Amino acid sequence: MELFTNQVLAGIATGAIYACMALAVVMIYQAIDHLNFAQGEMAMFSTFISWQLMQWGVPYWGAFLITLIFSFFAGIAIERILFKPLAKAPVLTNVAGFIALFAIINSSAGLIWDFTIKQYPTPFGSAPFLGSQLISTHQAGMIGVTVLLLLALYFFFQYTRIGLAMRAAASVPESARLVGINTSWMIALGWGMATAIGAIAGMLIAPVVFLEPNMMGGVLIYGFAAAVLGGLTSPFGAVVGGFLVGIFENLAGTYIPGVGNELKLPIALALIISVLVVKPAGLFGRHIVKRV
Amino acid sequence: MSAAEDVVAEGNETVEAVPKRAMTLGTGTSVVVLLLLLIVPVFAKNFVIFQLTQLLYLGLAVLALNILTGGSGQFSLGQSAFYGIGAYITAVMMEQFNIPYFLCLPVAGVLCFGAGFLFGQPALRLSGVYLALATFALATAMPQLLKLNFLEPWTGGVQGLVVTKPDAPFGLKISQDMWLYYFTLVVVLAIYIFSVNLLRSRSGRAFMAIRDNEIAASAMGVNVALYKTLAFGVSAGITGVAGGLSAIAVQFVAPDSFTITLAIQLFLGMVVGGVGWLPGSIVGAAFIIFVPNIAEGISKGLSGAVFGVLLFLVIYLVPHGARQLAIMGQQLAGRLRKS
Secondary structure (H helix, E strand, O other): OHHHHHHHHHHHHHHHHHHHHHHHHHHHHHHHOOOOOOHHHHHHHHHHHHHHHHHOOOOHHHHHHHHHHHHHHHHHHHHHHHHHHHOOOOHHHHHHHHHHHHHHHHHHHHHHHOOOOEOOOOOOOOOEHHHOOOOEHHHHHHHHHHHHHHHHHHHHHHHOHHHHHHHHHHHOHHHHHHOOOOHHHHHHHHHHHHHHHHHHHHHHHHHHHOEOOOOHHHHHHHHHHHHHHHOOOOHHHHHHHHHHHHHHHHHHHHHOOOOOHHHHHHHHHHHHHHHHHHOOOOOOOOOEEEEO | OHHHOEEEEOOOOOOOOOOHHHHOOOHHHHHHHHHHHHHHHHHOOHHHHHHHHHHHHHHHHHHHHHHHHHHHOOOOOOHHHHHHHHHHHHHHHHHHOOOOHHHHHHHHHHHHHHHHHHHHHHHOOOOOHHHHHHHHHHHHHHHHHHOOHHHHHHHOHHHOEEOOOOOOOOOOOOOHHHHHHHHHHHHHHHHHHHHHHHHHOHHHHHHHHHHHOHHHHHHOOOOHHHHHHHHHHHHHHHHHHHHHHHHHHHOEEOHHHOOHHHHHHHHHHHHHHOOOOOOHHHHHHHHHHHHHHHHHHHOOOOHHHHHHHHHHHHHHHOOOOHHHHHHHHHHHHHHHHHO
């Protein structure tokens, strides 16, 4: 039983990372209706920026804040320059665009900071949390930040004018435009926020997986899986999905014999697909009815 | 939860409707392309011939994805899995059981058809990104499955298998590469003609009806479940043959050649070639083979970035891929004829 609780706790800790990433994925999905395959690379690049700032002597939280602001505007810039012209292009062309962006960011980061693995500091320390062996203060801090972020987003979308405008622009763009909402800029804003959330995810996870240009590959896959599991239309679902995927993954690794690190991912995915076969729109997603 | 349901008119389908006549080439153009494919290798060096062979079998794999996505409107990131299965079946049969290569390919095709058909069953309930995720899971699982211990006597585990390159038969005095090129060309042409006819047949019309509007198709009596899984099966079968050809041409199979990267490349090939335009598959294959080399030539350290920029250029200039170029060319030719 103790093994079980410990594994669940460890699962929740890794799940926090996936939850963060899934949240960023859902944010962009809400704004533009596409999955952003370059999300992980964008997060990685932001994390490198913060690392560089710290190398130049900026304290952790200062670097954190500057990176968030930078990421926000970088996200807006990417949308304005690269993806606005593609708004009318077929969906699959957009996906190709994301893959191109992925290649560009990954390769530039490799050139600027090279591919060696770097240590990344944590503001929470890495002592055992409340005497538990499996969950460290950093992981506890990560869960805390994710929950705070989720609450902040909830209040932003529910209780601010601009949050309402963004929701309107995402669900019924035509009507939103008629009541005077600039839907095009709402999309850019969505990109900016998603990039900033991704940056938070990147900075939280870097102490665990270490900093290098390919660090987000695995995380993004779990983030996607979490977002799809929770339902792509629900930020809350994305976070729940993230924790569930983390727990699934840990339990599968512990209890199913012969499952090493390499089969963890396929098994987690298989489990998610079985959930999707029963609930095709994800656990908390809205069911979309199609009209002929 | 039903109160929160969204109603969406099917105005923005994932895959645009391509009329079936626009899916192929005219007779004149086909003959010219065929002659080029026949003659070019005679004047080329062995390495170039190898690259052309690569172009053909990757083109075949892109074509398979095109039938699935452009034809029936389903999206797959799991093509690398079927490609890998096909390659392994061919390699294992050739090396462990000494079966001649030309008999291995049909077996690979049929077994992959079965695998695709079966995989299509649970995937039936999923569409769009959810289907993409399901097929993606398959693609990530495949290299691990190929490494499994109890399969090692056949597959050679992580090490992979070396495949012997076949000699030209009937005492023909041409190099192995040249023979393999013509062999691949015959297989690819046969499958291309089969695919064109498939899309023109009753089944092809059913695929396209499902692609354009699933609900309307089922209302008109199309067996949606059957044709969706059938499209999956056909696509997987063709991909399997392409994988088998690759195993023979590369002379080596290893689990890590069939990762998700391959599936993404095939996807890019389809987009660049034009979704739903079968001849574009070869253009797409050329893009995924040669553009990374060009990118590397421009800048070694930034080859990924250069590749990304080139890809962006292509999708900005021709968002509908090579098909758009072909249509523009046709219109230009028409205008020239009139004046």
